[in-house]
């Protein structure tokens with residue numbers, strides 16, 4: 001029984017899988033916040049290049065991966081599928097555990113899977129410069145890497161508190177040639193407004209998104225090179241690009257004659273979860289028995305406690321209204337260490353699949369995630385990102401359940417990234433500084449008050 005299951009380079013998937021073609025309930029359209037009418041491709045044109053907007057609204061089942069994108073993905077793909085043999089021995093439960101190692105990419109997570117195609121489509125559209133936001137720096141570093149591969153300028157607005165406390169990913173961005181500024185910055189109207197109210201603002205992802213979007217839409221008027229905006233999760237085209245993970249995993253499992261009973265991924269905006277799971281959701285829609293679990297923090301329980309509503313994607317209310325599970329755009333999650341999972345919303349595609357009962361959401365406590373991550377490191381060796389540890393905590397829960405039920409199970413989990421730049425979080429855990437935090441119901445209700453009067457999606 002192999003520990004690592006590889007694909008040859010020529011076995012890399014040539015097409016992405018678009019779940020919009022197979023969903024039992026189609027996704028409801030994003031709405032213009034002023035008119036409450038569905039937004040058309042033209043409305044998005046100042047923000048994204050048209051070739052990516054076409055992917056965003058496409059219902060074609062398979063979308064060809066351009067050769068120039070495949071050439072770049074081959075730098076680290078296909079990624080190995082591991083059998084977690086050491087962890088299995090340690091757990092002594094009737095489970096086989098497979099994990100897809102997305103930590104082998106240059107930026108150390110799954111995010112380059114979409115950063116590369118996004119940079120490519122911008123490049124062929126004639127865009128010279130990409131503006132984006134980043135929290136802890138995972139997306140900013142992935143996009144900086146991708147821009148360097150295609151000779152594009154990258155401008156990253158990084159949440160100030162992270163910019164100051166977490167220098168390593170900022171330095172990765174600089175190494176790849178990107179410009180990274182702390183947000184709120186003095187370079188945009190949005191940033192200046194926030195600073196006027198609070199000169200010491202620590203920033204937030206919502207503010208940084210507003211700055212990056214403003215940078216993109218005002219670039220021509222302000223004489224900057226043609227700039228568009230890029231987002232690292234949530235949107236349909238981002239989830240589409242990530243499906244290469246699950247498509248590879250299907251081929252790899254077929255090599256060893258296995259098929260998962262359970263597929264698990266952590267979910268911040270939903271992209272790595274969608275990436276591993278959507279090809280299996282396709283099978284499930286076609287009648288296959290498979291349990292599909294998306295894992296989030298108790299402190300930011302978007303899927304498990306946030307209602308399905310139309311809401312803004314950002315704090316400053318600049319995006320279209322998206323139909324999704326949300327805690328409200330004004331919601332500010334507790335500062336847990338899985339920065340990538342601190343988002344008030346969830347990808348509309350993932351949200352709809354939850355409503356349709358195809359995806360099962362689950363929330364886990366922070367301390368359990370670090371316990372899982374430490375046990376993982378002491379068995380499998382790899383040190384996981386704090387976000388990834390959420391998926392691992394659910395793996396442990398499912399292994400235990402299989403033992404209690406006396407059932408043999410095959411578990412597939414997406415190991416979304418390594419934690420080598422996140423060791424301060426492990427330090428805080430070892431020093432006993434981390435706590436479990438559950439969202440009080442009244443805080444959720446208060447944050448959702450901001451959505452009164454918004455249009456409601458259908459059930």
Ligand SMILES: *Cc1c(COP(=O)(O)O)cnc(C)c1O
Nearest residue numbers: 233268269270271272340387417
């Ligand atoms: C950003 C990130 C996540 C969360 O983002 P999704 O879009 O939900 O995948 C999870 N794991 C890692 C390692 C990340 O960098």
